[in-house]
Amino acid sequence: MKTLLLTSALVLSAGMVMAESHAKTVRLGTEGAYAPFNFINDQGEVDGFERELGDELCKRAELTCEWVTNDWDSIIPNLVSGNYDVIIAGMSITDERDEVIDFTQNYTPPSNSAYMALSDDVDIMGGVIAAQTGTIQAAHVAETGATLVEFATPDETIAAVQNGEADAVMADHDYLKPFVAESDGEFTFVGDFVPLGGGVGMGLRESDTELRDKFDAAIQSMKDDGTLNPLIIKWFGEDALTY
Incomplete structure (x- = not known):
């Protein structure tokens, strides 16, 4: 009986952990000062290309997300320390940054x-x-x-x-x-x-491989179904580089 109760408790506990993990809100960190990638609009909300893109990527990845802003000069340290989960802030993929954090594939071509x-x-x-x-x-x-x-x-x-x-x-x-x-x-x-750079991508902690893979798949799905290019053109103009 004790073994049965213990097993049941362990199963229940594991289920709660999985539910909490699934329901976790993913925090998207951006600068809010680099239009048209990201900026703060008249309502005091994050806006721009990356706001629209990030919301769509979260929807496709079936994630609950919220936006937070952070000064550029500390945006990587505050990701690493856990103040948010993702950088989506016009950050070009470079070898130097890739030594500290991980990146998804790019969502804008090298420009x-x-x-x-x-x-x-x-x-x-x-x-x-x-x-x-x-x-x-x-x-x-x-x-x-x-x-x-x-x-x-x-x-x-x-x-x-x-x-x-x-x-x-x-x-x-x-x-x-x-x-x-x-x-x-x-x-x-x-x-x-x-x-310069290898295009703009989302930055994540190197340990968050599962989250990276979810966003990577969401970005690829937008490239595959043709919805990413119109979004790039909407925010950067008809002469913008696309996929």
Whole structure:
């Protein structure tokens, strides 16, 4: 009888653990400051390409998800320490980051980075270039002959060019494109586009292989059924790189 009761208790306990695991809310961490990938809208909510994409991926993976925001410069440490479960924040897949965290397959193709300035005669190889801390663009500038100045937020990199603190800013072309298009001639692209990174993917703790596989399958399903490309075009324009 004691054995039967113990066995029943163990089965019940295991079932509760499985139910709790299944019902666990997956926390999606983003910056909320890198439009059109992610930004905070007028209602104070996370919005943008990755909000729409993330909600769809959670639906396909049959996961209950919630959104949290985190500053870019600590976004990987706070993932590793457990403050959220996934990074979905315009993060390019790189070998250096892959040594610390794990990635899904990319959900945007490898795209171009660009330099933006107030005039097209800026010396981007020898001048002062602004970039956001911890980005692939900051790493690239550091390897050129230019002087790198780093800022915590992308908005600060733009302001540095406007106030003369930097000669140009380097960032994702998709991020800079609206500034050039809407600036009435204030901003211009300088030099050639620079291909960097392996596309943008979701970052996860290396131990969360099951969760990674669920999101990986969801991303692949959107590529396979043709729903990912229209979403990319919706947020990045007709000239955006697609699959």
